[in-house]
Amino acid sequence: MGRAPCCDKANVKKGPWSPEEDEKLREYIEKHGTGGNWIALPQKAGLKRCGKSCRLRWLNYLRPNLKHGEFSEDEDRIICTLFASIGSRWSIIASQLPGRTDNDIKNYWNTKLKKKMMGVNNSAPKKPHQVTLSPMLQNSAPSSSSSSSSPISFKNNHNSCYQPHVPMTTSESISYSTLLSGNSSSTSAYSTFECLQNYQVNSAFILGGETSCSSSSDGSYNNKISHVKEAEFGHGDQIGGLSYLSSGVEDTQKLMPSNAGRVSGWTGEQSRLWEESPLDYGLEEIKQLISTSSCNNFMFDDSKTAEMVMYY
DNA sequence: AAGGGCCACAACCGCCAATGG
DNA sequence: GCCATTGGCGGTTGTGGCCCT
Numbered sequence: 165m166g167r168a169p170c171c172d173k174a175n176v177k178k179g180p181w182s183p184e185e186d187e188k189l190r191e192y193i194e195k196h197g198t199g200g201n202w203i204a205l206p207q208k209a210g211l212k213r214c215g216k217s218c219r220l221r222w223l224n225y226l227r228p229n230l231k232h233g234e235f236s237e238d239e240d241r242i243i244c245t246l247f248a249s250i251g252s253r254w255s256i257i258a259s260q261l262p263g264r265t266d267n268d269i270k271n272y273w274n275t276k277l278k279k280k281m282m283g284v285n286n287s288a289p290k291k292p293h294q295v296t297l298s299p300m301l302q303n304s305a306p307s308s309s310s311s312s313s314s315p316i317s318f319k320n321n322h323n324s325c326y327q328p329h330v331p332m333t334t335s336e337s338i339s340y341s342t343l344l345s346g347n348s349s350s351t352s353a354y355s356t357f358e359c360l361q362n363y364q365v366n367s368a369f370i371l372g373g374e375t376s377c378s379s380s381s382d383g384s385y386n387n388k389i390s391h392v393k394e395a396e397f398g399h400g401d402q403i404g405g406l407s408y409l410s411s412g413v414e415d416t417q418k419l420m421p422s423n424a425g426r427v428s429g430w431t432g433e434q435s436r437l438w439e440e441s442p443l444d445y446g447l448e449e450i451k452q453l454i455s456t457s458s459c460n461n462f463m464f465d466d467s468k469t470a471e472m473v474m475y476y
Numbered sequence: 477a478a479g480g481g482c483c484a485c486a487a488c489c490g491c492c493a494a495t496g497g
Numbered sequence: 498g499c500c501a502t503t504g505g506c507g508g509t510t511g512t513g514g515c516c517c518t
Contacts, residue, residue: 203503255506275484
């Protein structure tokens, strides 16, 4: 059985929004809210648009408190770190960047940041078309532990702890508590690996994403906190996502059970492994993440030398 | 000046999960 | 429990502007 279309495509306008349409939508939502029903909204607002299109337009463009323009170094760093940690979970990443939408971040990553990072690793290749993996991974010998001097810990004995593209829960703790206070003197370009090298990823930081006060992503809000939806247009008083830091480790445990099921794909085993070792990655897992991620320009030599080979 | 290529960004598409009847 | 509807998300595409030749 086919799925019913969300709107009558024949009578729906597509393409760029006109200023008049923007104004209609803004006016309607400011007066009436979304009414919890985007599908019905365009008709009520006098727009010949699909409800989904209205939602996207509002969340990505018209919503108050959106930031437009250049991403800061700190934002770059957060994106890098989170991408390396959780992959292309743009909505979660966006939840850490007040005023940014997942669409923004996705575009920014795909068009600029990815290249920026490649640029660094390209800078002094050992061989033509081959780039040495940053020390981050070289430090990550299987025996290294989370308490080692290596900024990021890896464990090979938790191979299923993290799986690329397995959705993360909100409670997935990514600790980058030093992230924003980190070295901002870095050059404009740095790699994901360098990010990881510089900023510890462990279990002390709580992602506020889907359960905290934040809107997620493209500004979309988790439907479990729908009561917040109408009242909240922006990210409130968060500063660079740091408001989440006030959550404690105990929150991880508190939130985990309910959210493990909320985000698809987490089996009981994964949840258990999470509790045991929230974000300790094995080298292979990192490799897999990057090689299978949208950042697929990174390819790993499967040898033991922890060398990253990048073809381009 | 023209046009071809590239880039950035907005918007769309399709799938999945949640929800309510 | 089933099914239809809706919202949310990530990937992909379309398009306009800029740059280079």
